[in-house]
Amino acid sequence: MSEIRPFAAADIPKVADMFQRILRKTDRPATPSLKAYLGELFLDPPDFDPDIVSLVHVRADGSVSGFLGALPMPMELNGMRLRAAVCGTMMVDGHAEDPFAGARLLRAFLAGPQDLSLTETANDVSTAMWRKMRATVLPDYSLEWLRVIRPAGFAAALAASRFGAAAMLAPLARPLDAFLHRQGKGTEPQWSHVAPENQNGAFSDTEADAERLLELFPALTANFPMRPQWQAETLRARIAHATRKANYGDGIRRVVSTRDGRAIGLFIYYGNKGGIGRVVQILAAPGQEGAVIDRMIDHAARRGLVALRGRVQPALLDAMMGRRIGFLHASSSIVHTRDPALIDLFRSGKAFFNGFAGESWARLIGDRFD
Structure with a gap:
């Protein structure tokens, strides 16, 4: 039976391989530089929170078949501190064999302790998954x-x-x-x-x-x-x-x-x-x-x-x-929260999101790891 568990250092080679094949669409092996960066970004992110962690999907045979990168990002609302998490890199290996692996990863991420779950890089497939889990797509942030x-x-x-x-x-x-x-x-x-x-x-x-x-x-x-x-x-x-x-x-x-x-x-x-x-x-x-x-x-x-x-x-x-x-x-940029008042802030453009308040600052978007 498959399971979802926290991302660990031992998972880096497999996740780096998936990153190359699925997101970079290349057969070239992952470089030591890429592997090192994945560990740096997702095991020791800038706003480290021990309760908000990246996740892997593991098959019944123990092999890693999916990954979701979670980046903690503390937010504040009129002086009140909120815990937010940005869903960054998400990928599944062998989707046809287990078409619900991505949904299980996303569901586990959304069940975390954060007050707000966010993404700014959802494609059409992942946007549909977010919608099914009652998230809100933000048109003015998605252009x-x-x-x-x-x-x-x-x-x-x-x-x-x-x-x-x-x-x-x-x-x-x-x-x-x-x-x-x-x-x-x-x-x-x-x-x-x-x-x-x-x-x-x-x-x-x-x-x-x-x-x-x-x-x-x-x-x-x-x-x-x-x-x-x-x-x-x-x-x-x-x-x-x-x-x-x-x-x-x-x-x-x-x-x-x-x-x-x-x-x-x-x-x-x-x-x-x-x-x-x-x-x-x-x-x-x-x-x-x-x-x-x-x-x-x-x-x-x-x-x-x-x-x-x-x-x-x-x-x-x-x-x-x-x-x-x-x-x-x-x-698409998307927000998921149990508090409707927080959603209204995003809908009215009163929340600062995207760019440095997101994942675009990370080297995985736009850099080479030669």
Whole structure:
């Protein structure tokens, strides 16, 4: 008879093998680096809680056939501490042999001691499982946004991501984008350029080190009634994890300030010239969301990126309107709790979730383990 039990160090080789085959879709063996990171992330996470643990599904013969990664994340609501857990990596080996293994893992996770169970990476199959267990899908947290900066370059980069030979189109895209930029310059915002008002000099952005981020994260999330209970040492660990995402490109961490040096926001993204940048976090003081988004787009444009994409925060949606930002759905953000009042906070966008308040900071999303 199969069972669910806590993830242990002895399970790492099997889980790493599943990660390669099921999530990375490669037959290459798991590297020592990947195995070490799985142990670091899921056996000693930044906000370690001995009662909130990752889980494995074990067949009757004792072999591990499934895994669910649980990341503790203390939250606070108007000064009250809440225990939250983020369901990260979830996978099942041999699904056809035991189609209910994933459901058993999820049910065991939701039965844990946490007040809130969350995920931001649920695919269609796992979303259906969450729904059956009376969880709430959060549409405003589940959207991804896309801002094209260089249309021809974006098309070439998109083609190259599917067909490697299409990378040869990139040099041809540059003069076309330059032409489109000249045609649109000085007019209303277009997909082909950054509007002049984004560069009016009222705001500037400068590089942020880890200590500056440690200072700004709590300050810029303080206006959310429901937010992570950031502790300096655990937030520092998340920032360290997020330093490298080699599959996405170079990491960029910038603080946006007014002319007198007052910080009004920050943005963190990854990307290289000619590529599509991945934004992990945008934070802004109330009323300054548009300025922060503009500085981020302008910075990416100056670095030669062809587009930016990231996960929506409800607090940013209004500012994104009118900035030629499109929206799509790739995975779902979901909350499960026995307290309806907590669900209402998420539905109304008053909870800070996704990005660093989720799992996107972890290296498993976007990094290589060569």
